[in-house]
Amino acid sequence: MAQAKDFEGKNPDELFYFVEYSPEEAEKTGYSNYSYWGSVFQNFLKKKSAVFCALLFFALAIFTFIALAIGKYDYATLVVDQNNKFIAPNSEYWFGTDNIGRDYWCQVWYAAQTSIRLALVVALGEGIVGIIIGLIWGYVRSLDRFFTELYNLINNIPIIIYMTLIALMIGQSFTIMAISLIATGWLVMARRVRNMVFMYRDREYNLASRCLGTPLWRVLTKNILPYLVSVIILRLALSIPSTIGLESTLSYLGLGLDDRTPSLGVLLRNARLFFLDYPYLLIFPAAIVSIISVTFYICGNAFSDAADPRNHV
Amino acid sequence: MIKYTIKRLLQSLITILLAVTIVFLLLRLLPTDYYFTEDQLMKFTTEQKNAALEAAGLLDPVGEQLVRFYGQILHLDFGISRRIQSGIAVTQVIGSKFEVSMRLGLISLAISLVLGVILGILQTVFKDKLIDHLGTVYTVFVNAVPALVSYSLVLVFGSKVLGLPALYSTRNVGPSSILPVACLSLASIAGYALWTRRYMVDELTRDYIKLAKVKGLNTREIMISHVLRNAMVPMVQYIPASMLLTIGGSLLVERFFSVPGMGPLLTDAINRYDVNVVQTLVMFYAALGIVGVFLGDILMMLVDPRITLTEKGGAR
Numbered sequence: 001m002a003q004a005k006d007f008e009g010k011n012p013d014e015l016f017y018f019v020e021y022s023p024e025e026a027e028k029t030g031y032s033n034y035s036y037w038g039s040v041f042q043n044f045l046k047k048k049s050a051v052f053c054a055l056l057f058f059a060l061a062i063f064t065f066i067a068l069a070i071g072k073y074d075y076a077t078l079v080v081d082q083n084n085k086f087i088a089p090n091s092e093y094w095f096g097t098d099n100i101g102r103d104y105w106c107q108v109w110y111a112a113q114t115s116i117r118l119a120l121v122v123a124l125g126e127g128i129v130g131i132i133i134g135l136i137w138g139y140v141r142s143l144d145r146f147f148t149e150l151y152n153l154i155n156n157i158p159i160i161i162y163m164t165l166i167a168l169m170i171g172q173s174f175t176i177m178a179i180s181l182i183a184t185g186w187l188v189m190a191r192r193v194r195n196m197v198f199m200y201r202d203r204e205y206n207l208a209s210r211c212l213g214t215p216l217w218r219v220l221t222k223n224i225l226p227y228l229v230s231v232i233i234l235r236l237a238l239s240i241p242s243t244i245g246l247e248s249t250l251s252y253l254g255l256g257l258d259d260r261t262p263s264l265g266v267l268l269r270n271a272r273l274f275f276l277d278y279p280y281l282l283i284f285p286a287a288i289v290s291i292i293s294v295t296f297y298i299c300g301n302a303f304s305d306a307a308d309p310r311n312h313v
Numbered sequence: 314m315i316k317y318t319i320k321r322l323l324q325s326l327i328t329i330l331l332a333v334t335i336v337f338l339l340l341r342l343l344p345t346d347y348y349f350t351e352d353q354l355m356k357f358t359t360e361q362k363n364a365a366l367e368a369a370g371l372l373d374p375v376g377e378q379l380v381r382f383y384g385q386i387l388h389l390d391f392g393i394s395r396r397i398q399s400g401i402a403v404t405q406v407i408g409s410k411f412e413v414s415m416r417l418g419l420i421s422l423a424i425s426l427v428l429g430v431i432l433g434i435l436q437t438v439f440k441d442k443l444i445d446h447l448g449t450v451y452t453v454f455v456n457a458v459p460a461l462v463s464y465s466l467v468l469v470f471g472s473k474v475l476g477l478p479a480l481y482s483t484r485n486v487g488p489s490s491i492l493p494v495a496c497l498s499l500a501s502i503a504g505y506a507l508w509t510r511r512y513m514v515d516e517l518t519r520d521y522i523k524l525a526k527v528k529g530l531n532t533r534e535i536m537i538s539h540v541l542r543n544a545m546v547p548m549v550q551y552i553p554a555s556m557l558l559t560i561g562g563s564l565l566v567e568r569f570f571s572v573p574g575m576g577p578l579l580t581d582a583i584n585r586y587d588v589n590v591v592q593t594l595v596m597f598y599a600a601l602g603i604v605g606v607f608l609g610d611i612l613m614m615l616v617d618p619r620i621t622l623t624e625k626g627g628a629r
Contacts, residue, residue: 153335
């Protein structure tokens with residue numbers, strides 16, 4: 001940079017001189033060290049409560065494995081023993097025993113693992129199916145009518161009907177549950193994505209892209225998808241608490257997972273008749289399921305704020 | 314406007330019809346064993362079974378059954394229930410249930426509207442103060458924690474601390490409805506508070522609010538007669554839908570407290586293969602949803618004359 005003293009004692013003609021073109025110098029002004037994901041994480045890390053929640057969630061997820069390993073009983077070898085029923089938590093049974101005398105500790109942690117796994121699988125599946133269909137739905141005009149009708153159709157029938165019919169006709173297992181939750185859950189994601197695509201598909205740069213003959217998939221993935229990241233992340237993060245909630249509701253009604261794969265919903269259903277007298281049967285699964293849901297909810301909100309490019313400097 | 318209404322009603326009818334058809338076909342996929350009680354399954358010979366199925370018209374080709382079914386709907390004949398309450402018209406079975414659901418639902422709707430909007434207003438007025446944070450914690454809790462857990466907590470608190478009955482009973486309707494109503498309101502209070510707050514905060518930064526402040530109106534007047542009124546416009550849309558949905562009852566709450574309402578009826582009917590009840594219920598639910606959205610749009614238009622539905626094919 002030129003400074004004031006450089007100009008002292010010079011005549012006006014000498015103050016102006018030609019600058020040679022240099023690519024390096026040109027780069028300097030054009031370059032910014034902005035990176036999208038860098039800013040996302042920077043913004044996210046600024047929120048202490050969200051970071052704390054994320055750490056808590058990962059700690060809990062890892063602890064489910066540790067807890068099963070250090071527990072005194074193994075889930076596979078639990079036996080029904082009427083003499084041991086309703087033992088309050090003690091040094092032998094850390095979370096006590098249930099109504100048929102099985103160790104509650106290993107059941108609770110095994111169930112937490114099942115619930116987390118189901119929620120993650122469903123969120124991922126919903127995301128993939130929802131984004132792909134949403135992009136097509138929003139971009140291809142002639143299909144809009146078809147998908148809107150499909151949406152109305154699926155959305156107008158209570159999900160309980162599907163789940164009951166599936167449980168009756170096909171059966172109840174982890175895979176069936178995951179697939180049927182994905183099959184009904186992609187709607188919300190697809191609808192959100194479709195609305196966003198609608199907003200961006202006819203912007204000038206996309207018109208230009210189309211005129212230049214850019215292939216459809218490239219327009220979708222490079223021009224439109226980046227705008228949707230924050231919406232998608234928010235939906236994914238919120239779908240985890242809602243999947244856990246839905247799973248527990250369905251299992252409670254006897255339409256979700258079967259008794260052989262315990263989830264937090266199954267445990268709460270089994271505890272329903274007894275927890276007024278033996279509160280520990282409610283407290284342990286309820287506390288864990290609440291921690292998982294609340295941490296993910298807070299993280300998801302914070303992360304989607306951070307992922308919104310408008311909030312970046 | 315009239316043309317638009319008619320077009321929209323026709324579309325809704327087609328949607329309902331499609332939904333019912335799909336459910337009809339799905340139900341026909343179930344094994345016919347569900348048609349019999351366990352007792353009958355043991356005792357009946359194959360011929361007897363076939364005769365019974367023949368009499369009920371379940372052995373005809375699916376297409377024929379479907380056409381007959383459409384004919385019955387046209388005559389508003391929804392058939393009779395076979396399992397839930399044997400031999401009684403479906404409309405009667407549903408009628409007796411929905412009175413219970415509707416009573417609980419409407420009470421809780423009224424409570425949650427009033428409390429939710431008040432909480433939302435308080436949160437806006439005391440934005441970023443203690444009450445706002447408490448409200449946010451409440452909404453996060455209700456949204457994130459599974460309903461089953463929060464209902465269990467309400468149940469434990471209600472029956473252990475307050476000594477309220479843990480199950481609904483017809484002999485003791487008043488006190489035993491308190492906990493179900495509380496559970497029903499829990500989530501919707503949070504919902505109304507969240508949206509009231511969000512729309513009011515959006516509205517607070519508008520120019521006309523600045524003008525009102527400059528004119529020297531006091532905060533209460535601004536909040537109630539300007540901010541709230543405008544903030545209510547987008548919310549009004551959902552009120553008819555939620556009002557109608559209360560008739561449907563909440564499956565989980567009603568199961569949880571053994572309320573003899575509409576909620577558990579559907580799963581019971583499917584589980585026990587009561588075909589006529591299932592079909593009627595599906596039609597009923599689909600119609601409730603569609604009419605709710607439609608009424609919401611009209612109500613929104615009445616509240617805010619600037620909104621017209623016909624212009625761009627619906628305000629949604």
